[in-house]
Amino acid sequence: QLQLQESGPGLVKPSETLSVSCNVSGGSISSSDYFWGWIRQPPGRGLEWIGTMSYIGTTHYSPSLKSRVALSVDTSKNQFYLKLNSVTAADAAVYYCARHEAVSATGYYGMDVWGQGTTVTVSS
Amino acid sequence: QAVLTQPSSLSASPGASASLTCTLRSGINVGTYWIYWYQQKPGSPPQYLLRYKSDSDKKQGSGVPSRFSGSKDASANAGILLISGLQSEDEADYYCLTWHSGAWVFGGGTKLTVL
Numbered sequence: 685q686l687q688l689q690e691s692g693p694g695l696v697k698p699s700e701t702l703s704v705s706c707n708v709s710g711g712s713i714s715s716s717d718y719f720w721g722w723i724r725q726p727p728g729r730g731l732e733w734i735g736t737m738s739y740i741g742t743t744h745y746s747p748s749l750k751s752r753v754a755l756s757v758d759t760s761k762n763q764f765y766l767k768l769n770s771v772t773a774a775d776a777a778v779y780y781c782a783r784h785e786a787v788s789a790t791g792y793y794g795m796d797v798w799g800q801g802t803t804v805t806v807s808s
Numbered sequence: 809q810a811v812l813t814q815p816s817s818l819s820a821s822p823g824a825s826a827s828l829t830c831t832l833r834s835g836i837n838v839g840t841y842w843i844y845w846y847q848q849k850p851g852s853p854p855q856y857l858l859r860y861k862s863d864s865d866k867k868q869g870s871g872v873p874s875r876f877s878g879s880k881d882a883s884a885n886a887g888i889l890l891i892s893g894l895q896s897e898d899e900a901d902y903y904c905l906t907w908h909s910g911a912w913v914f915g916g917g918t919k920l921t922v923l
Binding site for chain 1: 859907915
């Protein structure tokens, strides 16, 4: 059974770059059957999609975060990554990674498997 | 105006049915959209429940009980999550999701209280 596990820094200083990784177990990240996404949830608030990518590098980003986000993948480690630069207090959240079932080479359904999430605090 | 609007809260009694709505912004026709539903309990990640486009185009999440079902109300331009035979364990936040204009968009969530 596929499982996703996020790892993050816990604490990031304002203006610095937040880096979170997602380890995929029980399945291969190098599958054309799936895409891989990131979602966040500020404390006490709702869910916000950050971006989604395929293992070959096809990416879609949230328009509101596109200028600060970069997604990448390391197929040798079966992991994918989120980098968010120039963070502020508004970026404090639980960050989730998730799987999307592919419809085609560029299309995919919504998230169907989620990781447990990693909490990121932004403070100096 | 948000793309997806959900009522902030809903209460229902054990054993009853609860209908959670996800209303699309005026000008966006619910008929052509997939609507996804998630359940989130405190301290846990969202759990995928189902996706629904039409009665012939829908998919239940793995292991999700059949008492969770999806539908649409075209007159209200809304996606609906129907939970029948409510149980205390159904008390949670519920989020809808759709793909619109090149982005995934979540509704603001509905807190369902079972009392």
